[in-house]
Amino acid sequence: MASVEGLKGRWDYVDGENFDNYMKEIGVGMATRMLAKGLKPSIVISENGGKWTVQSESTLKNVSYEFTPSVEFNETTPDGREVKSTINFEGDKWVHTSVDKSGKKSVVTRYIDDKGQQMIDMECGSVKARRWYKRAE
Secondary structure (H helix, E strand, O other): OOOHHHHOEEEEEEEEEOHHHHHHHHOOOHHHHHHHHOOOOEEEEEEEOOEEEEEEEOOOOEEEEEEOOOOOEEEEOOOOOEEEEEEEEEOOEEEEEEEEOOOOEEEEEEEEOOOOOEEEEEEEOOEEEEEEEEEOO
16 A cells, blocks of 8 residues: 655656636635646655655745644745645545635645556635646656
């Protein structure tokens, strides 16, 4: 069985669906959404002594955050919103729950699918989106 340990490493963007609608639902402005549409980011996930780091690298911006599983932390999203986040490891899934200042909640779930790709399912309100990444060569 896969585990969240399998998410460690470098991942390259493959494709996505409904991402623009998801960004709109979480409150990302139109100009930022237009820029984000053209990006094909790489993600690097690492862990050291129980503290995990996620780095997202693109031609526009590099962002990163650190967390300890199950411990709430303050996060600044790539578009600059301040949220309170908690990441829990649930079996082979990584569940990232964020709540913004207005109380809007989003849930992002990462896992490895049966093709070995990293799947990222995103949900806010009634809007669902997905992005997927392949392990970098």
